[in-house]
Amino acid sequence: MPQEESLPTRWEILARERNSRVIMCNSPDTYVLADLAKAADRVMRALRNRFTTATEAIEVAQKVQEFYDIILSLHYLIDDLAAKYKIHYRPPRTVKRLLKAQEGGNGDGDRAKQDQEADDDLADIDKTRLS
Numbered sequence: 001m002p003q004e005e006s007l008p009t010r011w012e013i014l015a016r017e018r019n020s021r022v023i024m025c026n027s028p029d030t031y032v033l034a035d036l037a038k039a040a041d042r043v044m045r046a047l048r049n050r051f052t053t054a055t056e057a058i059e060v061a062q063k064v065q066e067f068y069d070i071i072l073s074l075h076y077l078i079d080d081l082a083a084k085y086k087i088h089y090r091p092p093r094t095v096k097r098l099l100k101a102q103e104g105g106n107g108d109g110d111r112a113k114q115d116q117e118a119d120d121d122l123a124d125i126d127k128t129r130l131s
Contacts, residue, residue, distance in 0.1 A: 040067070068098055075099075 015022050023034045044067065051060045075095045082089030091099075 071095070072098055072102065 014020055021037075023030075023037070025031045025034055044064070047060050047063065051057050072095070075091060075098075079089055079091070081087070
């Protein structure tokens with residue numbers, strides 16, 4: 001007698017989605033982060049989709065930057081704790097991109113920083129000698 005396959009649950013279907021993340025909370029301290037991540041996703045999506053004027057866009061951009069600053073603060077705290085107590089910590093790719101962007105890159109490498117350095121080099125050239 002063949003065994004019937006059960007249909008996947010809603011959660012199993014959602015876990016297969018491209019943008020989904022499955023989080024295993026191994027410490028009660030991290031449950032709050034999982035809950036906050038879900039709420040932050042909902043709020044950030046709404047923020048990006050609802051502004052209608054340039055003023056609102058600027059205000060939203062400031063809040064998004066504040067959000068990223070908080071993420072980086074949490075990264076620095078985790079990095080410090082991991083270093084102090086000799087726990088392996090590998091920053092996620094998205095955090096690495098935020099750090100690159102903070103350094104003047106575009107988050108996808110150092111292209112913007114290199115462009116700025118090239119512009120600075122051109123500014124040092126004596127333009128009166130160019131013809």
